């Protein structure tokens with residue numbers, strides 16, 4: 001590897017705060033929660049609009065269409081993580097995430113439930129699953145997440161899922177806000193989120209306990225904090241792209257789905 005490449009490979013995941021001493025496990029947890037409090041995507045203006053009923057139907061459609069790609073790639077990224085686990089007990093726990101999204105059979109699982117939302121919003125399934133209409137930035141951000149878990153340490157890969165610590169709050173805010181504001185969504189089309197209310201805390205509790213147990217040096221703790229910061233950036237940049245394309249100034253890039261155009 002060239003010197004330039006070697007220094008890239010060793011670069012921190014993100015501009016994360018690096019502890020200058022070993023934090024206790026509880027201090028590490030507090031530092032992780034502090035990152036979430038400042039950087040999680042519940043704070044993004046696009047989400048604030050989505051949850052408070054300030055988007056129109058096409059803007060909500062754009063969100064659901066793009067987010068399908070995140071949903072579809074989550075089991076791909078989890079399969080990469082499982083493939084790197086040498087401990088059967090760990091694999092047994094992590095593989096549940098893949099089952100949750102893929103289901104045990106056709107017509108079951110989180111991806112299918114997401115497609116019920118895009119069905120409800122009037123997109124043909126073949127268009128959604130082709131991912132032809134998503135924003136380039138959605139693709140880049142989601143791919144960056146998949147690459148991250150392949151290339152970084154297992155500890156960082158596990159820690160990058162820790163945004164889920166903050167998911168239950170945003171989900172309850174989202175579902176209540178959307179049901180109260182939009183007549184084009186229903187409890188049925190938002191059913192994806194019902195299961196996430198129990199899955200996300202179960203998954204996040206495990207990942208948090210793993211990170212607290214295995215980040216045993218300041219460098220490992222910095223890596224864990226960097227992984228969460230990176231993941232917040234993955235989520236935030238997807239909303240930046242949606243906002244730019246569909247809210248302000250409203251400039252969908254060439255090839256991306258355009259309101260009013262045939263899907």
Ligand SMILES: O=C(O)c1cc(C(=O)O)c2c(n1)C(=O)C(=O)c1cc(C(=O)O)[nH]c1-2
Nearest residue numbers: 074160161162163164165167170171196235
């Ligand atoms: O609705 C949301 O805001 C939200 C956020 C996140 C997250 O924080 O990464 C996930 C999900 N949903 C989700 O549904 C999901 O399956 C999921 C998996 C993961 C992950 O990193 O493994 N995050 C998330």
